[in-house]
Amino acid sequence: MSLDISTDPLPKILCVDDEPNILSSLRRLFRSKGYQVLTALGGQEGLAVLEEQPIDLVISDMRMPIMDGAAFLAQVRVRWPDTIRLLLTGYSDVQSIIDAINRGEIYRYITKPWDDNDIILVVRQALERKALEIEKKRLEELTHRQNEELKSLNASLEAKVEERTVALRAAHDSLLHVNEKLKNSFLTSIKVFSNVIEMRGGKLAGHSRRVADLARKIAKNMGLEAREIQEIFVAGLLADIGKIGFSDELLDTPVSQLSGDQLGVFHKHTIRAEQLLMPLEDLQGTAKMLRYQHERFDGRGFPDGLQGEAIPLGARILALASDYDNLQIGGLTAKRVHADDAQALIIHGAGNRYDEKVVAAFKHVFNGGIDEPEYQEIAAKNLLPGMILCADVISKEGLLLLPADHVLEPHVIERLMLYDVSGNGKLTVRIRTNRRK
Structure with missing residues (x-):
C-alpha cells in the first residue's frame, strides 16, 4: 500500500x-x-x-x-x-x-x-457531482435552521424578521441554483455516456442524439408536460444502451439481415437496457420506455407483445423516432432510405407498427408545427462570455464538446477557439438570441 x-x-x-x-x-x-x-x-x-x-x-x-x-x-x-x-x-x-x-x-x-482522457473526465464529473450534493445538503440544513430560528422570533422584532427573510430568500435561490446545476450535470453525464455507446460503430455516430431530439419534438407537439418530455429525451439518448455488449458484426448488420440466433440476441437488448437502469431511481420511467421501445401498436412486437395504449406513450414515441433514423442510416435494411421515403414508410405504418396519434404529431413536426428557441449561428472566434448555447456543440467525430444551455465562460471560449484552429477555423455554434434562460 x-x-x-x-x-x-x-x-x-x-x-x-x-x-x-x-x-x-x-x-x-x-x-x-x-x-x-x-x-x-x-x-x-x-x-x-x-x-x-x-x-x-x-x-x-x-x-x-x-x-x-x-x-x-x-x-x-x-x-x-x-x-x-x-x-x-x-x-x-x-x-x-x-x-x-x-x-x-x-x-x-x-x-x-x-482511455486516459475518458477516465479523467468520469472521475472529475463524479467528484463535481459529489461536491454539488454536499453543497445542496449544506444549504438545505441552513434553510431548515433559519426556518426554526424564524419561528422563535417575537412578533415585535419585525426588523429582525425582515433580515432573516432576506437571508432565507438568498439561501433558497442558491439551493435552486445548485439543484439546477445537478440536473444539468446529470443530463450532460447521460449525453457523454451516450457518446461512449456510439463510439462502438460508425452507424451509431449521432444516432442517439437525433432520435432523442425527434422524440422530444414529437412529445412537445403532443402537449406533454416538461417532465415527461425530458424523460422521453433521456430515453432517446439511452435507446441503444442495451447493445453495449453486442459484437461488432451484430452492430453492423441491418435488422432485416440478422440470422435467427442473432435476432434472439438482438431482441434481448431492450430487457438488458431496463436491467442496467434498475439501480437508478430517477430513471425508472426511462427504463420502462427502453424495455417497450420495440413493441408494435398492433401487438406483434417484443418483448411482451403489448398492444395499443398498454404500451407506455414514451415507448410509442421512441419506437417511431428510432425507426425513422434507422431507416436512413441502414440500421433496419441493407439499403439506406432517403428522408422523404422514410417519412412515407413511417406514415404508412400508422395503426399497425405505430400509434396513429404519434404519427400525426410526427407529421406536424415536419410541417413546421414546433416552436424552437430563436438562435443565431456564430463563429467560434466571435463568441463572448455570457452567451448561452442553444444546441449541443458536437465535434466532427460526432462527440459531445458542450451541452445545450451551457453558459460560455472565457476559458471555455479559449478551448473552443483552440479546437477551431485545429479544424481549419470552420466551427460555428448556435447561440440563443435571448441570453436569459
Whole structure:
C-alpha cells in the first residue's frame, strides 16, 4: 500500500487492483491531475485503507482473487455510502457487470484498456457531482435552521424578521441554483455516456442524439408536460444502451439481415437496457420506455407483445423516432432510405407498427408545427462570455464538446477557439438570441 500526503485539501482517490502495474499507471495518471492517490493490492487491503481515513472516490478492478470488485464495492456501499464507487473491468460478460452495478450501486463502470482522457473526465464529473450534493445538503440544513430560528422570533422584532427573510430568500435561490446545476450535470453525464455507446460503430455516430431530439419534438407537439418530455429525451439518448455488449458484426448488420440466433440476441437488448437502469431511481420511467421501445401498436412486437395504449406513450414515441433514423442510416435494411421515403414508410405504418396519434404529431413536426428557441449561428472566434448555447456543440467525430444551455465562460471560449484552429477555423455554434434562460 502506498500513500501520497499533501497539505492541500485535494480529493482522495483509492485505486484497488491485484496488478501492481495497473496501480502504477493509475497513480501516475491521477497524480498528474493533482489528486491524492492511495492504492491497495486487493479488496481486504482496500477496506483497511477506508477504515483509517475518509476517501472521496474508489476505483476497483472487477476480477481479483479472494474478494472480487463486486463484493468489495458492495461492502463499500454499506459501510461508506458517501464514497463514490467506480468499477474497472475487462469483462465481456454483460451480466457480470449488471450484477456488480446492482450490488455495489456503482456510479459508472470503465472498460479496460481505458482511455486516459475518458477516465479523467468520469472521475472529475463524479467528484463535481459529489461536491454539488454536499453543497445542496449544506444549504438545505441552513434553510431548515433559519426556518426554526424564524419561528422563535417575537412578533415585535419585525426588523429582525425582515433580515432573516432576506437571508432565507438568498439561501433558497442558491439551493435552486445548485439543484439546477445537478440536473444539468446529470443530463450532460447521460449525453457523454451516450457518446461512449456510439463510439462502438460508425452507424451509431449521432444516432442517439437525433432520435432523442425527434422524440422530444414529437412529445412537445403532443402537449406533454416538461417532465415527461425530458424523460422521453433521456430515453432517446439511452435507446441503444442495451447493445453495449453486442459484437461488432451484430452492430453492423441491418435488422432485416440478422440470422435467427442473432435476432434472439438482438431482441434481448431492450430487457438488458431496463436491467442496467434498475439501480437508478430517477430513471425508472426511462427504463420502462427502453424495455417497450420495440413493441408494435398492433401487438406483434417484443418483448411482451403489448398492444395499443398498454404500451407506455414514451415507448410509442421512441419506437417511431428510432425507426425513422434507422431507416436512413441502414440500421433496419441493407439499403439506406432517403428522408422523404422514410417519412412515407413511417406514415404508412400508422395503426399497425405505430400509434396513429404519434404519427400525426410526427407529421406536424415536419410541417413546421414546433416552436424552437430563436438562435443565431456564430463563429467560434466571435463568441463572448455570457452567451448561452442553444444546441449541443458536437465535434466532427460526432462527440459531445458542450451541452445545450451551457453558459460560455472565457476559458471555455479559449478551448473552443483552440479546437477551431485545429479544424481549419470552420466551427460555428448556435447561440440563443435571448441570453436569459
